[in-house]
Amino acid sequence: MESNYIVYLEQGVINLQDVEFITWRQNDKTLGWWAKLHLPSGKDVRMIYSDKSEMMAMIELWEEARIGE
DSSP states (O other), rough: GGEEEEEETTTTTEEGGGGOOEEEEEOOTTTTEEEEEEESSEEEEEEEESSSHHHHHHHHHHHHHHHHH
């Protein structure tokens, strides 16, 4: 399903169903948000968002992808 994919920095595509869990925190200097999408391989994909609502939209999409398994 196409909605299970997200483009990562024009370098590739990640299947959100493969993401085991997500961690995030706010950048104290820019007040933006950093998220890490953790994969079963032990690697992670790092994402940067200018505001929390953008990040939460991605997390909601990930939740939908996980429910669809």
